[in-house]
Structure formats: structure tokens, C-alpha cells
Amino acid sequence: MAESRVRIFVSSPADLDHERALVKDLITQLAAEYLPYFKLQSVLWEEEVLTAAQSFQAGLSRPSECEIVLVMLWTRLGTPLADDPYGGMTGTEWEFVDAVAASARANPPEVLVYKKTTPRLIDITDAEAARVAIADRERLDVFFRTHFFNPDGSFSRAFRQFENDRVLRELVQVQLRKLLNRRISAERGRRPGAGEWRDSPFRAQARYELRDEPVFVGRETETRELVACLDRVRGAGRGLVLISGPSGVGKSSLVRAGLLPRLVRPFLFAGITRTWTADRVMAWRTCSRRRSVI
DSSP, rough: OOOEEEEEEEOOOOOGGHHHHHHHHHHHHHHSSSTTEEEEEEEEEGGSSOOTTTTGGGGGOOGGSSSEEEEEESSOOBBOOOHHHHTOHHHHHHHHHHHHHHHGGOOOEEEEEEEEOSSEEEEEHHHHHHHHHHHHHHHHHHHHHEEEEEEEEBBBBOEEEEHHHHHEEEEEEEHHHHHHHHHHHHHHHHSGGGGGOOOOOTTTOOOOOOGGGGGSSSSHHHHHHHHHHHHHHHHSOOOOOOOOOOOOOSSIIIIIIIHHHHHSSSSSSSOOOOHHHTTTTTHHHTTTOOBBBB
């Protein structure tokens, strides 16, 4: 694909450190799955190289330069930055504003916002801590009223709420998959000849071929499972992946239009390149003549 990298900027104050680790773990899992299409990379401030030559925020990658920005909020917005050039905004607030301000350009980042609803306990015997917590909460409320609601109380932007790790993981996984799959579909549509498809996408009594990948849909789960099987075989050094089933269930189509297009993308497996696979397509055709076993 032309787009070789998708960076996901993760933004949140320090009260969501656990959730940041959860999201990083999820992105790592998705990165292995989407490697045939692009390199998926999480961008977190704790993994950036920060030197004493500049401020924390100045040393970070800008959210507006990433492809996806994921913002999580709970009880606070964070610590205010300098007035110049951040206008006194907190780091998380500035990162959100930087991302959405890029919406006027050709390829702006896609911004996902999640708000944690679980109550937070505050020790009211510590008057200063209670005062700070209330001030933080009021600033967070102002942020949401300013950026997500119209004056009449209607929504101006969308955000999702979660109460625990399970809900957050499900929300992030589902929404990231949709955004990533949308990018894959858009790339397919930009391929030469993609807009010139004239044939029916259905193949009555005929199998799909490598060239039919743009219209071969609905077997993504099985294709991912095949890639995982090959990965396990590769880890063992050598082995055999057997696909069996009655004649006509789509074994050849799954491999030809589902698996092979992923294998011709470089770097999915060590030693497999576009040229390597193209040179051996004829060998595959010879090996797949039997109709019930591949």
C-alpha cells in the first residue's frame, strides 16, 4: 500500500496511566494483524526522546502529524502549559485542539475521544487535595462544554464513555478496526483500474483469482486465521497448512484472492517479497489442482 505507516497518538492526563498501558497493548496486537497493510505504531509521550533543550510538550510528536489521535479523559485535563505558545492549555487539551484544528487540511487525523465515568474517591480531610480535585473537575467540564456541546446543549462533536477496562478495550478495538479497515478500502479504491470494474463481483461455478482481491470480501476472519497459521508454521521452522472441505465451498478462492494478496505485500514474513510470490504463483496453481484438499 502507498501508506506504509499509521501512527496512533495516545493522549491523556496522568490519572489514566493504567488505561494508556491497556491501549498500548491493544495497538501492539493490532499492529501484528495489520502488518500486511501498513506499520501500525503507537505514539506515547513516555516513549518519546525528551531532552533538556526544550519543554516536555515541545519535544513530543504533534498529534496533527499523526493519522489517528486517541484521547482519554477522566477527572482532570492535566497540568497547564506555558502561555506562549500554548495559551495556558494543559498538554492533553492542547493535543486535542492541535488534532481537530488540522481538520481543514487534506488528510487530517481522525480523532477518537473516550471519557471514563467511574467515580473517583477523594480524601476530604485533605482540604487542599479536595480543592484541587474540584478545580480540575470544573476545568474538565468547561472543556467538554466548549468542544463537544452547542449552546443549546446539543452535541457538536462525538465522544464515547466507558466505566471499566473491558468496555474501553471493546470500544477502542472496534473503532480502531473500523478506521483501519476504512483506510484499506480507500487504498484499494485508489489502485489503477479500481474504479473501472465492470464485471459482476460474483463468480458462479468459478473461483476468485489474485486479481479479484478488490471485490473478494466477507472472508477477512478466515484470511487472518490463515496468516496466523502460517506464522505458527514459520516459527516451528517448517510445516504444512492444510485447508480441507467439500468441493465448491471456496477453498481456492480463499487462498487465491484472500491469502495470496497478503503474501505479496513485503515484510509479512521474512524472505517473502512481491517478486518471490509472483514467481511462484504458477507453482501454487500446480499444487492446487485437487478439488477437495489444498
